[in-house]
Amino acid sequence: MNIKKNWWKAITCVLLFYTVIEGFLGAVPARDILNETIRNLYFHVPMWFGMMTLLFISVIYGIKHLHNGAMRSDLIAREAAHTGVIMGVLGLITGSLWARYTWGTWWTQDTKLNGAAITMLIYFAYFILRGSVEDEQKRARLSAVYSIFAFVMMIVFVMILPRMEDSLHPGNGGNPAFSKYDLDSKMRLVFYPAVLGWVLLGVWIMSVRIRIASISEALLNHSDTHPTS
Amino acid sequence: MPRGRSRIFSGRIAHFVQQKSAGIFYLCMPNPRLSLLQLNQQFSPGGQTNKNLVLPNFKKGGSSNDMLKEVRLLLYKEFLLESRQKQSINGLILYLISTIFVCKMCFRSLPEPSAWNALFWIILLFASINASSKSFMQDSRARFVYMYTMASPQAIILAKISYNTILLIVLSLIGFVVYIILLGGNPIQNMPLFLTDVLLGSMGFSAVLTSMSAIAARTNNSFTLMAILSFPLLLPLIMTVVKISKNAIDGLDPSISYKYLVVLFGLNLISGALSYLLFPYLWKD
Numbered sequence: 001m002n003i004k005k006n007w008w009k010a011i012t013c014v015l016l017f018y019t020v021i022e023g024f025l026g027a028v029p030a031r032d033i034l035n036e037t038i039r040n041l042y043f044h045v046p047m048w049f050g051m052m053t054l055l056f057i058s059v060i061y062g063i064k065h066l067h068n069g070a071m072r073s074d075l076i077a078r079e080a081a082h083t084g085v086i087m088g089v090l091g092l093i094t095g096s097l098w099a100r101y102t103w104g105t106w107w108t109q110d111t112k113l114n115g116a117a118i119t120m121l122i123y124f125a126y127f128i129l130r131g132s133v134e135d136e137q138k139r140a141r142l143s144a145v146y147s148i149f150a151f152v153m154m155i156v157f158v159m160i161l162p163r164m165e166d167s168l169h170p171g172n173g174g175n176p177a178f179s180k181y182d183l184d185s186k187m188r189l190v191f192y193p194a195v196l197g198w199v200l201l202g203v204w205i206m207s208v209r210i211r212i213a214s215i216s217e218a219l220l221n222h223s224d225t226h227p228t229s
Numbered sequence: 230m231p232r233g234r235s236r237i238f239s240g241r242i243a244h245f246v247q248q249k250s251a252g253i254f255y256l257c258m259p260n261p262r263l264s265l266l267q268l269n270q271q272f273s274p275g276g277q278t279n280k281n282l283v284l285p286n287f288k289k290g291g292s293s294n295d296m297l298k299e300v301r302l303l304l305y306k307e308f309l310l311e312s313r314q315k316q317s318i319n320g321l322i323l324y325l326i327s328t329i330f331v332c333k334m335c336f337r338s339l340p341e342p343s344a345w346n347a348l349f350w351i352i353l354l355f356a357s358i359n360a361s362s363k364s365f366m367q368d369s370r371a372r373f374v375y376m377y378t379m380a381s382p383q384a385i386i387l388a389k390i391s392y393n394t395i396l397l398i399v400l401s402l403i404g405f406v407v408y409i410i411l412l413g414g415n416p417i418q419n420m421p422l423f424l425t426d427v428l429l430g431s432m433g434f435s436a437v438l439t440s441m442s443a444i445a446a447r448t449n450n451s452f453t454l455m456a457i458l459s460f461p462l463l464l465p466l467i468m469t470v471v472k473i474s475k476n477a478i479d480g481l482d483p484s485i486s487y488k489y490l491v492v493l494f495g496l497n498l499i500s501g502a503l504s505y506l507l508f509p510y511l512w513k514d
Contacts, residue, residue, distance in 0.1 A: 066510050121461040128457060132448040142444050145507045149440065150462060152503055156496065157465040 012204055015197030022190045029187070040098045042190055046198035047091030051119070053199050054084030054206060059151045062144035074140035075217075077147065078130065079209040085123045087202050092116060115158045122150045296387075299380045303388030311396075317363070318396075325356045325404045329411050339414045342478050349408055350430075350471050353401050354463065357431070360400055361393045361438035362455040365446035377512055386439065386508035390501065393435035401427050418480030426477060429493045430470040436500040437462050443511045466500075469493045 023042040058080035065073035095113070096106050107113065129146055133139035311318055332348055340348060368376070376385065405427060409415050417423050438459055445455040469492050476486045 118461045118464055121457075125454075125457045125461065129444070129448065129454060132450050132454055134449070138447060141510055142447055145440075145510050146444055146458060149503050149507060152499065153437075153462045153465060156499060 008200060009204055012197055012200040015193045016201060019190060019194040019197050023194065026190060027186065034102060037098055037101050038187075040094060041187070042194040043198075044091060044094040044098055045191070046195045047087050047094060048116075049195050050199045050202035051084045051087040051091060054080045054087060054202050055119075055123070055151065057203075057206070058084060059147055062147045065140055065144045066148075069137075071136065071140065072214075074144065075213055076210055077144065079213055080206050081123055081126060081147065083202055083206040083209060085120065085127075086205075087198075088116065088120055088123070092120070115154075118157060119154055122154060126150065296381065296384055299384035300388045300391070303380060303384060304391055307388065307392040317367075321356065321360050321396075321400060322403055324359060325352070325400060326407050328352050328355065329404065329408050333411045336412070339412060342416045343475060345412070345416055346471060346475050346478055349405070350467060350474070352408070353404055353430075354434075354467065356400055356404060357397050357434045357438060358456055358459055360396055361435060361442050362445065362452065363442075364389050364393055364439055365442045366451060373512075382509040382512050383505060385512070386443075386504055389443075390436055390439045390504060393439050394432050397431035397435050398428060401431050416478050419477040419483065422483055422486060423474055423477035425490070426470055426473040426493070429490070429497060430466065433466045433470075433493065433497040433500060434463065436497060436504055437466065440500075440504040440508060440511070443508060447511070462500075466493070466496055469496065 019042055023039055028036070028038050058077045061073045061077035061080065064070070065077060095116070099108065100106050126143060126147055130139055130143050133142055329352060332352065336348075339345070441459045441462065442455060445451040445458060448454055469489055473486050473489045473493065476489070
């Protein structure tokens with residue numbers, strides 16, 4: 001194992017072990033309603049950080065593809081979006097569970113839930129768009145254009161929507177933010193490493209997916225040129 | 230079309246030929262071969278026909294004046310096409326009226342204001358998607374290629390967006406009148422605000438839907454894609470217009486709605502700018 005290249009994977013493992021052990025066993029402040037579910041903070045919130053990071057990588061590589069036309073950039077954009085959507089689904093599941101125990105419902109009309117749902121809709125449409133185009137170059141270009149358009153609109157949406165409606169989430173609509181009192185300094189010690197750890201894990205999964213995808217593409221090209229082997 | 234009117238069109242075309250832009254109007258002719266000959270006769274001195282009509286060359290990336298001219302010509306082409314295929318606009322109007330009628334039959338009594346408002350925008354949303362989906366699908370492949378050699382992509386997208394804006398404004402105003410007549414009752418207390426909202430909303434819809442139509446037209450299940458690509462992107466716009474029109478219905482003080490109007494205007498600007506910047510990547514094959 002090449003230490004110079006893979007040091008960040010070791011850091012990811014350490015951070016995530018720390019998150020899981022400290023997150024489940026460490027002391028947390030006792031709060032009404034939240035009780036022990038407050039530990040979900042270490043798992044639910046970092047998923048959104050991970051998703052946004054990966055989707056941002058996807059858009060950057062989309063722009064790169066439009067700029068230089070390299071198929072490699074398109075492959076990275078696709079795999080980043082895939083991993084981002086996986087993290088988004090995990091964020092929805094952990095959020096839904098948390099909402100069931102604190103707000104009493106699996107799903108509710110809430111700004112942040114709507115933002116998450118729209119993000120999912122956009123990226124599912126992105127995959128369907130990719131599936132509907134045969135030609136590789138054209139598929140790459142169309143999906144890059146769509147992902148740039150959609151990402152900008154999504155950011156705008158996430159920014160303007162909270163000003164239009166109240167949210168049940170902490171820090172919105174008169175609800176106290178976690179930073180006020182819930183997220184005491186002890187929780188911060190777990191929360192920040194958790195965010196970093198989950199983001200790095202997302203990037204790691206993405207890099208593995210990219211390697212798998214480029215190997216299977218290379219195999220496909222190989223069997224095209226050498227049909228007997 | 231009666232003979233006399235087509236002569237009027239030919240006359241106007243001849244006028245534009247002298248303004249070096251004949252090529253675009255070649256596209257609008259129902260019978261390209263015939264019109265090319267007609268153009269030739271008017272174009273070449275002495276009335277000789279020239280088999281290889283040399284098309285005027287547009288300067289790519291020229292001054293903004295050239296761009297405006299291109300947009301104007303392309304817009305004129307869109308209107309000319311529309312006036313020759315009246316069934317398509319009539320079809321859209323009938324679609325709108327039928328949808329409203331179905332809603333009326335389902336609701337029977339006048340829905341309460343917030344439902345009235347939501348229903349109005351949902352009907353407009355579907356009509357808009359239907360209207361703009363054809364903006365790139367109806368042009369044949371050959372016509373596309375021809376058009377792209379003639380004009381810059383920015384001019385094409387600007388012309389398409391302006392045309393769709395006008396189309397959607399006309400459709401939504403017709404829809405609005407029919408909606409009020411058919412559903413009965415008019416709960417709106419601040420009419421100018423409501424109409425401003427409809428105008429700005431149509432502009433935003435057309436900016437988003439035109440580029441989505443450009444994407445969807447290049448795929449092989451364009452009608453489904455048109456809807457699923459546009460819905461999530463239209464949501465911010467829809468939520469803003471619904472909010473403003475609800476304020477207009479309730480007759481709230483206009484100062485409350487100003488910040489939403491600014492948001493709506495900003496959304497239009499952003500989606501227009503994105504279409505303008507990204508369209509050049511969509512049209513090359």
